[in-house]
Amino acid sequence: MKHLPKHLRQRWRYLAVGIEAWPDASISRRGFQRALWYAAGNLLGDAGSADVDLTLLGFTLADGRGEAVVRTRRGHVEAARAAIACVHAVDGDPIGIRVRGISGTVRACEERYMGGAGRDPIQRAVAFAGAERSAVVRGDARDVAVESDHVGATAFDTE
Template sequence: MPLPKHLRPRWRYLAVRIETWPDADPSRKGFQRAVWESARALLGDPGSADAVLEVLRYRFGGGTGEAVVRVRHGEVSRGRAALACVGSVDGHPIGVRVVGVSGTIRACEEKYLGETPGDPDHEDVVFGDGTRPAVVRGAAVDVRDGHAFAGATPIDLEDQ
């Protein structure tokens, strides 16, 4: 039986954009785990239980992704703080940005999310001291730099 209306929790939905280096493919499960770990470390058990921070929608591909994270009404600031402290998922560095807050999942998705980036291109670019393989996604150019990447943009590249 559903709870009487005044006892039901009220929610806010955070629209979250995420970004990684091209060699990472964070799973929904991994992202959820990282959010909860971050919340627990920053807010403690009671604070993290209050905030809830459930990942309801998630998609990721080609170095970028988005998620809808449910947070208890009145806990938006603490939820935002916990998300900001998510620095990696499964050992891969991750950029996290709350781009909007809505009262319903649908409004959250329609207003703030739904960007479908095309598949990134793989190209050789001239960066620094030589030609190197790179993954290009619009204005984002991730250049292979040894075992890691360097984050660049088209204005960092020399014409070939």
Template sequence: MRHLPKHARPRWRYLAAELRTWPDGAVDRDGFQRALWYAAQNLLGDPGSADADLSVVRFRFADGVGEAVVRVRREATSAGRAALACVDAVGGTPVGVVVRGVSGTIRACEESYLHADGGVTGERETLPPDGSSPRSRRPVDVEADGGYVGATETEVSDLVSESTTD
């Protein structure tokens, strides 16, 4: 069987996605792929889901934080982004998905948008109005009586400083 000529081959785009869940949450590649297909089918219907042809190409997940590279047809990039935004749970574990960027190759996608290869770190520093040193706004999960509570390092340090002054 002969290969298709270059002009007749499908064109792909790659979506870099960041995944977050509670620290004790477990998410695997197969479960994420299944949740993505389910979300795409519910949002786009069978024909739209087949046109987008979403598939997970790369996947890493540990300690409640992960990243994935999802392949989508070039004409359905916005539909693929919307389907990723609809993923809210994987195997019963609540998950937050953020699309970091779109690229034409897997390598460029990993280098530009994912943590492992020096891309976006996700950490933002802001300067307080008084001009003092910058403070990190990185998300932190605090264990409480009923489970975990989401906060930022700034909020946690403010609570600690308030409790020590009282």
């Protein structure tokens, strides 16, 4: 089909989204996209969901840290932000989510808000709550495995 004249084309906004999860979470791109759409559908309804779009354009996640580029229509950024805030779990894995910034192009979005992937995580034993436990250490953050669950800690709580 012939593409639209410029003034009729959809204007987009691209949201840089930071994702945090426990280190053993396995979150696929497909699962995250589904969670985004479900969150929008549940919060804004079908009509609102169509308005915010929320197509996932880029997605990386490794060892519980990740980032994504989410597309939304210009003028619906706050609704998109609301829907993104309501994503609390993907396939049963709880996630923390934050909008780092908004750009008018994917390229600007990536250059400005993405990358900068922190230091690589190290798996090692730390002293926490009176016992040696296995933890994933990234900078001063420590995700400690306690029984079958995780506890978020920092360098202050171990050592």
